[in-house]
Amino acid sequence: MTRSVLLLRAVNVSGRNRVPMAELREALVPVLGEVSTYIASGNILCEHPHDPASACAEVRALIVREFGVDTPVILRTHDALVQALQAHPFSGSTEKLLHAMFLEGPAAPGAVEALQQRLVAGERIALVGDDLWIDYAEGGVHSTKLTKVVLDRALGVAGTARNLRTVRKLAELTA
DSSP: OOEEEEEESSSSBTTBSOOOHHHHHHHHHHHHSSOEEOSTTTEEEEEOOSSHHHHHHHHHHHHHHHHSOOOOEEEEEHHHHHHHHHHOSOTTOOGGGEEEEEESSOOOTTHHHHHHTTOOTTOEEEEETTEEEEEOOTTGGGSOSOOHHHHHHHHSSOEEEEEHHHHHHHHHHTO
16 A cells, blocks of 8 residues: 655644644544654655545644634655655755655746845755746755745745655655
């Protein structure tokens, strides 16, 4: 059976969008069956749903209803995570500064060019399929101009980012 991860954007980050993982796991059993979570920032591990788009929509609606948080829910299979790791364009990057932003769908035409203009010294970005790789400068996400609003506007689609270490762990956990 194929395992997948549902990625929630911006939950339990900086005290915002509080979604207790134990309560979320319990609420998701009727929708997804047995689930587990990895760290409190919104990584739900489950068997691959028969209808991924419907499952993501149902999980999003459940989170709104049960926790009052409206957050995109983005699915990646184990194979997609492995492919993303193999395709990431920035070898030699600092692991905690390299992030994969998993997008809900294709980025808008010209998105990368628009984002290139916002980079601070030392940052790099690359779009690989529906994954935007961001190699942050030494100041990390705290010094970037690639804010959620800037990214959403340029990309034209929601996404959620995980650092390289977390992506590796999610690939391992979905194997």
